[in-house]
Amino acid sequence: xxxxxxxxxxxxxxxxxxxxxxxxxxxxGAVTPLPDIADTFVERVEDYRAVVERVDPEGLADAVVAxxxxxxxxxxxxxxxxxxxxxxxxxxxTQVVTDDGALSADDLDRFDAVVTAAAVGIAVTGxxxxxxGPDQGRRALSLVPDLHVCIxxxxxxxGDVPESVAPLRAAVEAGRPLTWISGPSATSDIELERVxxxxxxxxxxxxxxxxxxxxxxxxxxxxxxxxxxxx
Amino acid sequence: MSGTFLGxxxxxxxxxxxxxxxxxxxxxxxxxxxxxxxxxRVVEELDDWEELRQxxxxxxxxxxxxxxxxxxxxxxxxxxxGATVHWASDADEANRIITSLVQETGTDEVVKVxxxxxxxxxxxxxxxxxxxxxxxxxxxxxxxxxGHDKPSHILVPAIHRNRAEIREIFLxxxxxxxxxxxxxxxxxxxxxxxxxxxxxREKFLRAKVAVSGANFAVAETGTLVVVxxxxxxxxxxxxxxxxxxxxxxxxxLPRLEDLEVFMQLLPRSSTGERMNPYxxxxxGITPGDxxxxxxxVLLDNGRTDALADSVGRQALRCIRCSACLNVCPVYERVxxxxxxxxxPGPIGAILNPQLRGTTSEVDQSLPYASSLCGAxxxxxxxxxxxxxxxxxxxxRVVDEQRxxxxxxxxxxxxxAAWMFSDHRRWEMAQKGTELGGRAMKKKDTxxxxxxxxxxxSDARDSPTPPTExxxxxxxxxxxxxx
Amino acid sequence: MISLPGHGLRVALFATCFxxxxxxETPKAVVTVLERLGVTVEFPLQQTxxxxxxxxxxxxxxxxxxxxxxxxxxxxxxxxxxxxGSCVGSxxxxxxxxxxxxxxxxLADRATTTAANVYELSELLVDVLGxxxxxxxxxxxxxxxxxxxxxxxxxxxxxxLQLLQNVRGIDLVDLPAAEECCGFxxxxxxxxxxxxVAMGADKAHHVRETQxxxxxxxxxxxxxxxxxxxxxxxxxxxxxxxxxVLASTERDFAAENDLRAPTDTEVTx
Numbered sequence: 017x018x019x020x021x022x023x024x025x026x027x028x029x030x031x032x033x034x035x036x037x038x039x040x041x042x043x044x045g046a047v048t049p050l051p052d053i054a055d056t057f058v059e060r061v062e063d064y065r066a067v068v069e070r071v072d073p074e075g076l077a078d079a080v081v082a083x084x085x086x087x088x089x090x091x092x093x094x095x096x097x098x099x100x101x102x103x104x105x106x107x108x109x110t111q112v113v114t115d116d117g118a119l120s121a122d123d124l125d126r127f128d129a130v131v132t133a134a135a136v137g138i139a140v141t142g143x144x145x146x147x148x149g150p151d152q153g154r155r156a157l158s159l160v161p162d163l164h165v166c167i168x169x170x171x172x173x174x175g176d177v178p179e180s181v182a183p184l185r186a187a188v189e190a191g192r193p194l195t196w197i198s199g200p201s202a203t204s205d206i207e208l209e210r211v212x213x214x215x216x217x218x219x220x221x222x223x224x225x226x227x228x229x230x231x232x233x234x235x236x237x238x239x240x241x242x243x244x245x246x247x
Numbered sequence: 248m249s250g251t252f253l254g255x256x257x258x259x260x261x262x263x264x265x266x267x268x269x270x271x272x273x274x275x276x277x278x279x280x281x282x283x284x285x286x287x288r289v290v291e292e293l294d295d296w297e298e299l300r301q302x303x304x305x306x307x308x309x310x311x312x313x314x315x316x317x318x319x320x321x322x323x324x325x326x327x328x329g330a331t332v333h334w335a336s337d338a339d340e341a342n343r344i345i346t347s348l349v350q351e352t353g354t355d356e357v358v359k360v361x362x363x364x365x366x367x368x369x370x371x372x373x374x375x376x377x378x379x380x381x382x383x384x385x386x387x388x389x390x391x392x393x394g395h396d397k398p399s400h401i402l403v404p405a406i407h408r409n410r411a412e413i414r415e416i417f418l419x420x421x422x423x424x425x426x427x428x429x430x431x432x433x434x435x436x437x438x439x440x441x442x443x444x445x446x447x448r449e450k451f452l453r454a455k456v457a458v459s460g461a462n463f464a465v466a467e468t469g470t471l472v473v474v475x476x477x478x479x480x481x482x483x484x485x486x487x488x489x490x491x492x493x494x495x496x497x498x499x500l501p502r503l504e505d506l507e508v509f510m511q512l513l514p515r516s517s518t519g520e521r522m523n524p525y526x527x528x529x530x531g532i533t534p535g536d537x538x539x540x541x542x543x544v545l546l547d548n549g550r551t552d553a554l555a556d557s558v559g560r561q562a563l564r565c566i567r568c569s570a571c572l573n574v575c576p577v578y579e580r581v582x583x584x585x586x587x588x589x590x591p592g593p594i595g596a597i598l599n600p601q602l603r604g605t606t607s608e609v610d611q612s613l614p615y616a617s618s619l620c621g622a623x624x625x626x627x628x629x630x631x632x633x634x635x636x637x638x639x640x641x642x643r644v645v646d647e648q649r650x651x652x653x654x655x656x657x658x659x660x661x662x663a664a665w666m667f668s669d670h671r672r673w674e675m676a677q678k679g680t681e682l683g684g685r686a687m688k689k690k691d692t693x694x695x696x697x698x699x700x701x702x703x704s705d706a707r708d709s710p711t712p713p714t715e716x717x718x719x720x721x722x723x724x725x726x727x728x729x
Numbered sequence: 730m731i732s733l734p735g736h737g738l739r740v741a742l743f744a745t746c747f748x749x750x751x752x753x754e755t756p757k758a759v760v761t762v763l764e765r766l767g768v769t770v771e772f773p774l775q776q777t778x779x780x781x782x783x784x785x786x787x788x789x790x791x792x793x794x795x796x797x798x799x800x801x802x803x804x805x806x807x808x809x810x811x812x813x814g815s816c817v818g819s820x821x822x823x824x825x826x827x828x829x830x831x832x833x834x835x836l837a838d839r840a841t842t843t844a845a846n847v848y849e850l851s852e853l854l855v856d857v858l859g860x861x862x863x864x865x866x867x868x869x870x871x872x873x874x875x876x877x878x879x880x881x882x883x884x885x886x887x888x889x890l891q892l893l894q895n896v897r898g899i900d901l902v903d904l905p906a907a908e909e910c911c912g913f914x915x916x917x918x919x920x921x922x923x924x925x926v927a928m929g930a931d932k933a934h935h936v937r938e939t940q941x942x943x944x945x946x947x948x949x950x951x952x953x954x955x956x957x958x959x960x961x962x963x964x965x966x967x968x969x970x971x972x973x974v975l976a977s978t979e980r981d982f983a984a985e986n987d988l989r990a991p992t993d994t995e996v997t998x
Binding site: 258259262263266558576577580581614615616617618619620621622624625635638639641642643644645646656660661663664666667668669670673676677680692694699702703705706707708709710712713715716717718720721722725 | 744746748749750751752753754756757772774775776777778780782783784785786787788789790791792794795798822823826830877878880881882908909910912913914915916917918919920921922923924925926927928929953954956957958960961
Binding site: 018019020022023024026027028029030031034035036037038039040041042044045060063064117121122125138140141142143148154155156159160176177178180181182184185188189191192193194195196197198199200201202203204205206207208209211213214215216217 | 274277278281282298301302305306308309311312313314315318319322328329334335336340384385386387390403405406409410413436437439440441443444447448451452468470476477478479481482484485486496501503504506507508510511514518520521522523524525526527528529530531532533535536537545547551552554555557560
């Protein structure tokens with residue numbers, strides 16, 4: 017008998033006569049009402065000591081350049097919206113390289129920064145979720161360089177974790193990985209004292225783009241999770 | 248089982264040395280209080296915490312009571328997504344599978360994401376025996392590995408070490424296995440973390456094989472989840488060509504949506520954060536992104552024994568958050584090593600005897616390593632009734648020892664039970680108390696006592712017995728009633 | 730007298746074996762307080778022990794006859810009261826389980842029914858009688874330790890504190906780290922004596938920090954442990970069961986002062 021069959025046999029025997037429990041009586045995907053979802057997101061991202069700024073769509077390209085803080089070599093995913101990188105000119109002297117999938121880990125280690133989009137932003141936890149669509153790129157891109165500039169649209173924000181799963185399902189079903197990012201890399205392994213910056217990008221700079229025509233006008237209006245559009 | 252802790256003495260024998268380690272006591276007290284306060288703050292933020300706990304418990308109970316079905320579903324989903332699934336009955340089988348998978352790649356080193364399952368099976372030692380180096384990449388695991396030490400906490404394995412000790416370990420050991428720290432390394436946690444970053448960077452960039460565990464495995468989609476903080480997990484899960492993940496069979500979750508419950512319960516309970524810095528999910532192989540060889544080892548190693556105990560099986564709900572360790576007054580004082588396992592603290596006291604059985608002295612002693620204060624059960628995010636299970640396992644230990652030559656305790660317990668089984672016998676015994684009380688009438692308290700009673704009286708005075716018990720008083724004062 | 734909150738209520742006192750033999754003043758105090766409130770108190774002489782020590786040490790088979798005896802003795806009263814959080818905790822949360830574990834489902838059901846009527850002293854006073862002022866006087870500096878089983882098994886919450894706050898003359902001070910276990914833990918105190926004492930030493934330290942004269946709790950077992958440590962340190966702090974504080978009246982206090990040398994001029998003036 018294979019180990020597989022032995023293990024399944026042992027489980028069957030262990031559960032013989034056991035009360036087979038139903039799934040929980042729990043409402044999945046409940047909306048968390050927030051007075052101002054973008055404000056909460058910004059406040060919570062800041063709590064992790066990441067840099068976060070709110071920008072208008074027309075100011076985004078300049079904000080990207082400013083966030084890169086003079087980085088000499090920047091890598092971007094294959095399908096980054098071109099207008100997001102319009103701020104780079106001869107004068108900025110930044111080398112922007114689009115990932116073609118052939119860059120090795122060592123190659124990536126020689127970049128100072130990466131700019132990506134995101135799939136979902138979670139306000140209550142201050143989390144950015146990448147589903148590694150073409151505007152976010154493969155995982156190594158947003159991992160190896162030391163500065164991650166992440167562009168999140170207000171329309172991608174959800175209130176809390178329960179609302180975040182549905183918009184990510186399509187990516188998972190397509191076989192793509194997810195990376196949930198809450199602040200820069202951190203450790204509390206030494207005397208429980210939090211140190212930001214270990215292996216992952218030590219610096220996280222989030223640019224939250226005001227892309228909604230009407231936002232935050234009615235404090236008691238719950239954000240609609242359907243607004244979040246996975247890339 | 249794990250080679251790490253073989254031959255450990257029973258808890259009671261290991262505790263006094265730990266209690267006498269003043270440095271460790273100080274480190275543990277500071278660390279456990281810091282983290283328990285953080286947890287309390289972020290748990291208070293959620294109005295629906297109790298509802299979440301109940302959902303977490305119910306999801307896990309549903310999984311456990313249909314475990315065969317969900318595991319087969321998980322296997323199908325993983326296979327469809329390009330992963331190779333292996334089944335391992337015990338530590339030896341898991342180690343053999345992993346060792347041969349690593350050997351097939353032709354490499355002699357692996358980078359590791361912190362994983363309780365691989366520690367439980369003693370994977371590092373097994374790999375070392377075949378000449379494969381296993382590099383721990385979590386900062387605390389690195390500290391433990393470099394210090395030739397044992398982990399003493401589930402989440403913060405080097406919780407028993409302070410910054411000065413860690414600096415010493417880095418200075419003396421790091422250079423022997425890779426990039427050394429700078430000679431002027433300070434004890435500032437920032438500098439220590441930077442030294443670890445530089446030391447591990449070269450290992451991440453060159454590694455061909457990574458070994459991980461998984462916090463959750465979603466049956467419906469074949470998605471594995473790793474929850475971490477430092478980014479070492481992301482490095483291991485992303486950069487190597489081959490990824491081998493060891494997953495305890497109880498880690499399965501039915502649906503992707505179930506993550507919403509656990510991604511709220513786990514970070515708040517474990518690190519006391521609203522969310523941990525990084526969570527990675529992967530679903531088999533993604534072309535052009537990450538490892539192109541993905542293996543999953545489904546591990547039993549005693550879990551089906553725990554499952555067979557209708558009361559004890561709830562321990563398999565555990566999501567390894569370690570909140571119970573951080574609030575445990577016994578753990579706070581004794582630390583993790585005395586538990587003789589990678590699972591210390593209250594959860595270790597109920598998990599180890601179930602996974603390993605109750606044949607060894609240490610596993611027999613663990614259910615007694617608790618004052619039953621109940622703080623652990625209150626913080627458990629999946630509602631494991633730890634105090635109740637401790638008592639349940641004590642009963643198992645006692646019952647297994649029946650029938651042989653009776654111990655002093657068994658004789659005393661049986662004698663006391665006989666006395667209490669009839670109120671007339673109890674009244675007779677009380678006469679003795681009263682006589683003792685009269686004999687010692689002039690003393691308020693009793694100091695040191697001989698024999699087994701010295702365990703009580705070495706540090707505590709005892710009250711002298713009363714000259715008249717309540718029962719005698721009642722009969723005298725209220726005679727006719729009742 | 731008709732208006733007394735306990736009038737017409739017939740309550741059985743479960744003294745607990747430990748109190749019966751070692752701390753008779755505590756069940757006597759329960760009788761005093763309840764009778765003062767108009768309750769008819771009975772003490773069924775067939776009672777012995779709830780079996781907690783056996784259950785918690787793993788001797789469920791030895792506990793089983795005690796579970797049965799408890800149900801036999803106590804299932805016929807309006808309410809049962811015990812001055813011990815841990816014994817009531819055992820009755821309420823363990824008796825049925827012991828019976829079930831020994832294959833006695835009939836007894837498990839009976840134990841559940843009986844347990845529903847069993848109260849720890851502060852529960853009976855506050856929840857059943859609706860009283861927080863029991864007419865006590867206790868002019869001393871007091872700190873209160875909420876024992877683990879009262880707090881986490883029974884969830885008595887601040888009921889004991891409500892009762893203490895209404896005691897005349899009391900100087901009630903908060904105990905730092907009050908919710909931490911004192912380390913008694915039944916046979917834990919013997920089996921893991923070193924750890925138990927380490928925990929108790931911290932508790933004793935916190936008690937001393939309050940500069941209280943009296944440490945009060947709802948369990949004499951925990952108090953024996955903490956008090957034993959304090960006494961060995963010659964800390965000058967005495968321990969006292971909640972019931973005894975609640976039973977104290979102005980008259981007791983006057984008598985107490987008559988008996989001892991006047992040390993406090995304000996009081997004797």
